[in-house]
Amino acid sequence: MSERPKPAKRVEPEVLPPDFRTVVLAVVARIPKGKLASYGQVAALAGFPQRPRQVGMVLSGLPEGTKLPWHRVVNTRGYVPSRGRWWGAFEQIGRLRDEGIAVDDLGNLDLEAHRWSPRS
DNA sequence: CCGATGACATTTG
DNA sequence: TCAAATGCCATCG
Numbered sequence: 001m002s003e004r005p006k007p008a009k010r011v012e013p014e015v016l017p018p019d020f021r022t023v024v025l026a027v028v029a030r031i032p033k034g035k036l037a038s039y040g041q042v043a044a045l046a047g048f049p050q051r052p053r054q055v056g057m058v059l060s061g062l063p064e065g066t067k068l069p070w071h072r073v074v075n076t077r078g079y080v081p082s083r084g085r086w087w088g089a090f091e092q093i094g095r096l097r098d099e100g101i102a103v104d105d106l107g108n109l110d111l112e113a114h115r116w117s118p119r120s
Numbered sequence: 121c122c123g124a125t126g127a128c129a130t131t132t133g
Numbered sequence: 134t135c136a137a138a139t140g141c142c143a144t145c146g
Contacts, residue, residue: 020143039128050141056127060135071129081127089127 013113021058023047028059031072034100035116036109038076046120071095078111 023046030045031037037045039052044056052075059070059081071092072078080089080096080103093103103109 018126043128048142049145052128053126053141054128054143058127060127070127075128076130077128094127 008105020046020048020051020054022032023063024055024058025062026066028068028070028073031069031116033069033072034114035072036096036101036111036114037073037116037118038111039073040076041116042073042117072099072116074109076111079107080109 024042027042028037039055040049043049043052043055047056055073059073062068062070071080080092086106089107090105093105095108096103096109101109101114
């Protein structure tokens with residue numbers, strides 16, 4: 001054996017580059033109600049098609065008073081992030097349902113069914 | 121500077 | 134279809 005992947009741990013994100021963060025937040029704010037956008041989608045619109053993870057980092061560092069519909073941002077799998085704290089996602093799920101999106105208790109939803117169509 | 125981790129995505133078996 | 138591996142970039146110790 002020589003090489004092998006590694007498990008996960010925990011990280012406390014501080015504040016990403018204002019530029020990247022601002023752009024991402026701007027894109028998320030552009031997401032219309034009842035529509036869903038994936039991290040890669042937002043990242044691409046932000047100008048970084050190859051940085052879906054950093055988008056998640058930005059969203060993870062969002063303030064509580066955030067007015068951005070970050071709950072409309074999901075992964076390509078079609079499930080709300082939460083990554084270990086689905087209880088938090090649970091509230092997000094309720095909001096998505098309020099937007100008119102069908103979401104399971106597990107956080108599974110139809111991304112393709114509500115794919116946000118970005119337009120210049 | 122190097123190693124490890126991450127609200128992900130994509131490809132291969 | 135699902136599981137595992139790989140890739141990409143940024144941040145942290």
